Amino acid sequence: MADAAVLDAINNASSYVWGQCTFYAAQVASWVPAGLGNAGEWLGNAQRKGLATSSTPVAGSVVVYGAGGGYSSFGHVAVVTGVHSDGTFDVSEMNYKGINVISQRVSDMRDVLGFILPPLGAQLKLPLTGLLGGAAAAARPSSSSSSGSPGCSLLDVGCWLKDVENLAQRAMFIWIGLVVIVIGLFLLVVEDAEEKALEVVEKAAPLAAAA
Structure with a gap:
């Protein structure tokens, strides 16, 4: 008991x-x-x-x-x-x-x-x-809605707003993470392109000198 x-x-x-x-x-x-x-x-x-x-x-x-x-x-x-x-x-x-x-x-x-x-x-x-x-x-508290937060009743506006705020914060962190990943990939692509360009220049230099 x-x-x-x-x-x-x-x-x-x-x-x-x-x-x-x-x-x-x-x-x-x-x-x-x-x-x-x-x-x-x-x-x-x-x-x-x-x-x-x-x-x-x-x-x-x-x-x-x-x-x-x-x-x-x-x-x-x-x-x-x-x-x-x-x-x-x-x-x-x-x-x-x-x-x-x-x-x-x-x-x-x-x-x-x-x-x-x-x-x-x-x-x-x-x-x-x-x-x-x-x-x-x-x-x-039981929810009269089958969707949404399990802790919020349908008419509990304050609870729903708090859940939305929490979701918005998580979405912001995810968005920031994606931006960082995209920037990182872009920098890798640029670096790789620069290396390939240097290789082309190095290979072309002897040919230009011979001509």
Whole structure:
């Protein structure tokens, strides 16, 4: 039988879009209330709900990033798992490297709007590998469309826009890669043509001298 705290985390996270940063943060930090909105809105909405916030990182808190700096127009949230003396901090997050992809990194304060502090005695539920692969699957919103992103409902415009943005970024990287390949091939062709031209000139020089 699933742990009651785990089920509470799943039920709470189900108010956020599956596979997104908000979905993951609400599971790891199960004290995060439902209905905080898009990631960039979490800090202000948390304050309005009476949650304590901070301008400096605290282990166990949720960091809220604004749009920009590699984050989408909806902002980004992650869970702070450690703090370093130089002001940087460790985070665990989802959808920084892709939808429903959990990753960890060291973050600095760039684009940080603030930190939502956990209630006294609250603990993080890490790791969530088994949770996301098993019980959390039941929390995925079903799509009424047979096509498109598996994590977006038909009317969830924000989710669809984020997926389109992710696809556009990937398409841009692919396009840049193709341009680099084409330029490389062009340079090889030019270099080969120059070598052949030199060979022709070298062979023609003795004939011209004999004539």
